[in-house]
Amino acid sequence: MNLDADGANAPISNGPETADRAPRGRFAPGNPGGPGRPKGARHKALLALEAIGAEAAEEVLRRVVEEAKGGDLRAAEILLRRLWPERKGRPIEFELPPMASAADLISALAAVAGAMSQGELTPEEAQAVAGVLEMQRRAIETAELERRIAVLEECAAGLPGARR
Numbered sequence: 341m342n343l344d345a346d347g348a349n350a351p352i353s354n355g356p357e358t359a360d361r362a363p364r365g366r367f368a369p370g371n372p373g374g375p376g377r378p379k380g381a382r383h384k385a386l387l388a389l390e391a392i393g394a395e396a397a398e399e400v401l402r403r404v405v406e407e408a409k410g411g412d413l414r415a416a417e418i419l420l421r422r423l424w425p426e427r428k429g430r431p432i433e434f435e436l437p438p439m440a441s442a443a444d445l446i447s448a449l450a451a452v453a454g455a456m457s458q459g460e461l462t463p464e465e466a467q468a469v470a471g472v473l474e475m476q477r478r479a480i481e482t483a484e485l486e487r488r489i490a491v492l493e494e495c496a497a498g499l500p501g502a503r504r
Contacts (some may be wrong), residue, residue, distance in 0.1 A: 429468075432460075432469070434455045434461065436451050436452075437451060439473070439477070439480065441480060441484075442480050442484070445474075445477045449470060452466050452469050
C-alpha cells in the first residue's frame with residue numbers, strides 16, 4: 341500500500357496517464373481528464389447495425405410496396421406518410437382591413453370570421469390568423485402606452501417641484 345504524508349492512499353504513478361493529477365489522485369485543474377472519443381466517432385455496434393440496415397433496406401421497401409399493392413392498409417399508410425407527409429400549413433390570401441389602432445381589431449376579426457364562414461379559411465387557419473392579429477394588437481397597444489407615458493413624463497417634468 342502506498343500512503344502519502346497524511347496517511348491516505350497516494351496515487352501510484354503510471355507514467356503520463358497520472359502525471360497531471362493532484363496529490364490525492366484527482367485530476368489537476370485545467371486537465372480535461374483525457375481526450376475522450378473523437379468528435380464524429382461512432383460505436384462499432386452502431387456501425388454494424390447501420391450496415392445491416394442498409395443492406396436490408398431495399399428488400400424491406402420492396403416487401404412493404406408489395407404488401408400495400410396487395411391491400412395491406414398499414415403498409416400503404418407507411419408508404420404514403422413517407423412519400424406525401426402531412427402539410428403543416430399553406431399560404432392563404434384574403435382581404436383584411438388595415439389595423440392602425442387596437443380598435444381596428446374588431447373589423448379585422450370580423451373579416452377572418454367571414455372568410456371562415458364562407459369556406460375560404462379552415463377553422464384552424466382562422467385561429468392562426470386571429471392569433472397574429474392579437475399579437476399585432478398587443479404591439480399597437482404597447483407603442484400607444486409608451487407614447488402616452490412619454491407625454492405624461494414630459495408634462496410632469498414641467499410641474500413645480502418635479503425632480504430632474
